[in-house]
Amino acid sequence: MYEYIKAVGNSGYIESPSRVGVIKTADGEAVLIDSGNSKGAGVKVLRALETEGLVPRAILITHAHADHIGGNKVICDRTGCLAYAVGTEYAVARDPMMNPTLLYGAYPMAELRHKFLLADKSPVQLLTESVLPEGMEILPLPGHTYDMVGFRTADGAVYLGDALASRETIDKYKLVLATDIGRYLDTLRQIEKMDGEIFIPSHVPPCKNIASLARYNIDSVFAVAETLCELCRIPKTAEEVTAAAFDHYDIPPTFEQLVLVGTTVKAYLSWLHDEGRVTPYIDGAFVKWKTENLQI
Numbered sequence: 001m002y003e004y005i006k007a008v009g010n011s012g013y014i015e016s017p018s019r020v021g022v023i024k025t026a027d028g029e030a031v032l033i034d035s036g037n038s039k040g041a042g043v044k045v046l047r048a049l050e051t052e053g054l055v056p057r058a059i060l061i062t063h064a065h066a067d068h069i070g071g072n073k074v075i076c077d078r079t080g081c082l083a084y085a086v087g088t089e090y091a092v093a094r095d096p097m098m099n100p101t102l103l104y105g106a107y108p109m110a111e112l113r114h115k116f117l118l119a120d121k122s123p124v125q126l127l128t129e130s131v132l133p134e135g136m137e138i139l140p141l142p143g144h145t146y147d148m149v150g151f152r153t154a155d156g157a158v159y160l161g162d163a164l165a166s167r168e169t170i171d172k173y174k175l176v177l178a179t180d181i182g183r184y185l186d187t188l189r190q191i192e193k194m195d196g197e198i199f200i201p202s203h204v205p206p207c208k209n210i211a212s213l214a215r216y217n218i219d220s221v222f223a224v225a226e227t228l229c230e231l232c233r234i235p236k237t238a239e240e241v242t243a244a245a246f247d248h249y250d251i252p253p254t255f256e257q258l259v260l261v262g263t264t265v266k267a268y269l270s271w272l273h274d275e276g277r278v279t280p281y282i283d284g285a286f287v288k289w290k291t292e293n294l295q296i
């Protein structure tokens with residue numbers, strides 16, 4: 001953990017619970033991709049960079065989840081470097097309370113206001129092409145969050161953020177966090193066809209071939225969709241669908257998991273409604289969901 005590992009050419013990463021990309025630039029400088037899951041991780045990332053004789057010049061944020069921006073403040077405070085993000089990720093990274101707020105739907109209860117969901121506030125700038133090292137490009141990868149991006153370096157390293165999950169994570173949790181299922185699928189299909197020297201997701205070991213894992217993720221989305229349609233044969237509120245999904249997949253309920261999975265279930269229901277598979281209706285003061293069509 002927390003050692004610099006070369007991937008290809010000047011592109012590498014520091015292993016941590018949320019992998020941090022490191023692209024070496026001129027004269028002992030480096031551009032980071034994300035900053036680790038906490039202040040402590042940020043300090044360890046700085047130590048690893050120091051060991052390599054590197055000073056961070058910028059942090060490029062894939063998306064504004066707390067485990068990707070948790071080290072921003074300490075790294076920026078200690079080195080004077082700046083963090084950059086795009087679109088809604090920029091808005092949330094600048095005001096990290098928006099992360100638990102979006103999951104909860106209002107000012108979040110105390111159980112959701114901790115480092116797992118809430119990063120320290122740090123200055124964040126709007127990411128533009130001019131910030132990128134020579135030959136690097138931004139890859140839009142929406143779906144996990146609204147405006148998540150990845151990055152392709154001049155060496156052919158492709159950083160994928162949380163665009164896809166490992167087989168182990170899918171087998172264990174099934175309902176992998178996503179906020180827009182249609183765009184999540186489009187992103188996975190794009191990754192399935194992507195070329196690159198090496199692919200570096202945040203929570204999946206780096207690999208040379210990503211296509212089969214992308215396909216595993218796509219198949220899992222359709223399997224989850226079928227399960228949710230099955231659960232809505234008896235009409236349910238979104239909370240009841242979530243509770244039934246926890247039961248069906250045997251996921252241990254915690255406050256965090258309930259809001260993460262609850263958000264994902266609601267994203268599936270919106271998408272399945274657009275696909276003509278389920279319909280919402282008002283029953284008393286409840287919004288209930290019923291299955292219209294069991295087969296895609």
Ligand SMILES: [Zn+2]
Nearest residue numbers: 063065144162
């Ligand atoms: Zn994430």
